[in-house]
Amino acid sequence: MKLELGIIKISDIQFAAESKVEGSTLYVNKDELKALIMEDETFASCELDIARPGESVRITPVKDVIEPRVKVSGEGGVFPGWMAKVKTVGSGRTNVLKGCAVVTTGKIVGFQEGIIDMCGEGAKYTPFSQLNNLVLCVEPVEGTLQHAYEKAVRIAGLKAATYLGKLAKDIEAEEVRTYETPSITEGIKLYPGLPRVGYVLMLQSQGLLHDTYVYGVDAKQSLTTMLYPTETMDGAIISGNCVSACDKNTTYHHLNNPVIEDLYARHGKDLNFVGVIITNENVYLADKERSSDWSAKLCEFLGLDGAIISQEGFGNPDTDLIMNCKKIEAKGVKTVIITDEYAGQDGASQSLADADVAANACVTGGNANTVIHLPKMDKVIGHIEYVDKIAGGWSGSLQEDGSIIAELQVITGATNEMGFNTFSAR
Amino acid sequence: MIILTNNPDVQNMLTDRSVCFVEGSYRDVLVRARDMVHQGHRLLTHPLMGSLKPNETPYRSVGLSEEKGSLDFDSLQLIENAIETFDKFAAVTRPDRGSNTPERMLADFRLIDASLLKTALESAEQPPDFRR
Numbered sequence: 001m002k003l004e005l006g007i008i009k010i011s012d013i014q015f016a017a018e019s020k021v022e023g024s025t026l027y028v029n030k031d032e033l034k035a036l037i038m039e040d041e042t043f044a045s046c047e048l049d050i051a052r053p054g055e056s057v058r059i060t061p062v063k064d065v066i067e068p069r070v071k072v073s074g075e076g077g078v079f080p081g082w083m084a085k086v087k088t089v090g091s092g093r094t095n096v097l098k099g100c101a102v103v104t105t106g107k108i109v110g111f112q113e114g115i116i117d118m119c120g121e122g123a124k125y126t127p128f129s130q131l132n133n134l135v136l137c138v139e140p141v142e143g144t145l146q147h148a149y150e151k152a153v154r155i156a157g158l159k160a161a162t163y164l165g166k167l168a169k170d171i172e173a174e175e176v177r178t179y180e181t182p183s184i185t186e187g188i189k190l191y192p193g194l195p196r197v198g199y200v201l202m203l204q205s206q207g208l209l210h211d212t213y214v215y216g217v218d219a220k221q222s223l224t225t226m227l228y229p230t231e232t233m234d235g236a237i238i239s240g241n242c243v244s245a246c247d248k249n250t251t252y253h254h255l256n257n258p259v260i261e262d263l264y265a266r267h268g269k270d271l272n273f274v275g276v277i278i279t280n281e282n283v284y285l286a287d288k289e290r291s292s293d294w295s296a297k298l299c300e301f302l303g304l305d306g307a308i309i310s311q312e313g314f315g316n317p318d319t320d321l322i323m324n325c326k327k328i329e330a331k332g333v334k335t336v337i338i339t340d341e342y343a344g345q346d347g348a349s350q351s352l353a354d355a356d357v358a359a360n361a362c363v364t365g366g367n368a369n370t371v372i373h374l375p376k377m378d379k380v381i382g383h384i385e386y387v388d389k390i391a392g393g394w395s396g397s398l399q400e401d402g403s404i405i406a407e408l409q410v411i412t413g414a415t416n417e418m419g420f421n422t423f424s425a426r
Numbered sequence: 427m428i429i430l431t432n433n434p435d436v437q438n439m440l441t442d443r444s445v446c447f448v449e450g451s452y453r454d455v456l457v458r459a460r461d462m463v464h465q466g467h468r469l470l471t472h473p474l475m476g477s478l479k480p481n482e483t484p485y486r487s488v489g490l491s492e493e494k495g496s497l498d499f500d501s502l503q504l505i506e507n508a509i510e511t512f513d514k515f516a517a518v519t520r521p522d523r524g525s526n527t528p529e530r531m532l533a534d535f536r537l538i539d540a541s542l543l544k545t546a547l548e549s550a551e552q553p554p555d556f557r558r
Binding site: 101109110111119146147204207208209210215220241243245248283284285286287288313314315316318319342344345349350353369407 | 489
């Protein structure tokens with residue numbers, strides 16, 4: 001399967017009378033997009049705002065971040081199962097509005113979380129401070145239940161990103177990136193001497209506000225299965241996860257998975273990137289047994305020499321991570337795990353809730369308990385009163401001068417467990 | 427499945443026969459679960475389910491097997507790790523939690539715990555009867 005990504009660079013977003021992409025500016029007709037979002041009767045109101053890199057703006061509480069993309073050629077459409085039919089995606093050409101994103105915000109639950117600062121100390125910890133963000137603030141009609149509100153906000157974000165993506169359908173991209181995965185047998189013939197490496201992508205699937213969807217299917221109801229890596233680039237996987245801002249995989253992360261990007265960069269050179277195995281992180285222990293058995297079975301079945309395993313979340317998923325690692329290693333396949341740490345504010349405590357000697361190669365996204373001080377911002381988009389209540393904040397986190405003292409876990413994407421972050425010891 | 431919980435919503439959601447209500451904290455539920463593991467019950471749900479940290483939510487529900495056998499070491503390791511993790515988080519106190527937590531947040535914490543447990547029960551081979 002072969003996919004070309006047409007990269008259309010966006011360096012600014014402006015509200016205008018007509019929605020269009022001109023040069024590197026994305027113009028948005030606010031009323032038109034608002035009307036589209038408000039078609040959903042769940043919403044009482046919808047506000048759109050723009051946050052640019054370097055501006056004194058804080059966005060909170062962040063639900064999801066989504067990159068606008070559009071299918072130019074090839075089967076299916078971006079976000080299959082949601083914004084397009086369930087046809088298999090990942091081939092042909094897709095245009096990407098690179099440098100911008102849709103950010104959704106809404107107070108779904110009382111402890112809703114996630115901060116994106118567009119400048120200052122906090123901006124260093126989130127990759128989304130580097131993007132031009134169109135922020136969608138949607139409020140529900142009274143009496144809307146949390147799960148219905150979550151679903152509505154999730155779909156509103158996808159709708160907005162699809163609306164923006166379509167503006168770039170007919171643009172001829174100057175930069176085109178090509179990604180190709182051969183069939184198993186072709187791969188063996190093409191790269192006979194190279195180690196066969198797979199990617200085990202663990203998806204958050206514990207339940208309400210902790211969900212991920214694949215082609216519209218709730219991941220907790222799926223057996224461990226396989227994707228061509230390029231399917232993820234067309235939005236085959238979307239996030240419905242609202243909990244644990246620092247280490248949740250937003251839809252943006254799934255579209256731009258750095259493990260897939262890096263494995264492709266070395267594909268055919270010093271390794272053979274065979275494919276992506278997706279598995280879940282359910283709370284029922286028998287599900288964990290079954291899913292991790294299947295991860296290991298598929299690694300064996302594909303004849304892998306090595307596997308990279310990334311997780312999403314904290315606590316319960318640590319157990320899935322270690323089960324996957326142990327069982328895959330037991331099949332004679334070498335593994336590297338990617339996680340983050342809750343090692344206490346001093347970094348001295350045990351980092352994970354589970355461990356095993358088989359997990360002897362580990363990449364960490366950083367310690368989520370690290371204490372940071374975020375300066376006051378001139379403008380807040382969303383609801384700042386939630387800062388005292390979000391994960392990693394505490395009573396008094398919000399200082400009188402408007403600054404915030406909190407743990408790193410308040411920042412969206414700070415310790416991302418795909419490695420898509422800026423926190424590093426390098 | 428036996429459900430240990432300190433979450434009143436779970437007690438209301440399920441028929442009484444499967445619920446063992448714990449008058450106490452999140453940690454008290456974990457300790458009771460450990461006692462039951464030592465008595466030969468097996469854990470059926472992850473004791474740290476959900477991404478809410480142990481120093482955020484006061485509610486916890488854990489599913490264990492009704493039948494007893496010899497000590498299940500996997501269950502024991504899971505519950506011991508969970509208690510250790512709980513204590514690590516408890517070291518960072520959250521003054522807006524406990525008795526100072528606003529009711530709307532408490533209601534949301536109860537909802538999340540009950541929903542995640544319900545997901546687990548739906549995964550179980552013989553889900554118990556739901557009252558609603």
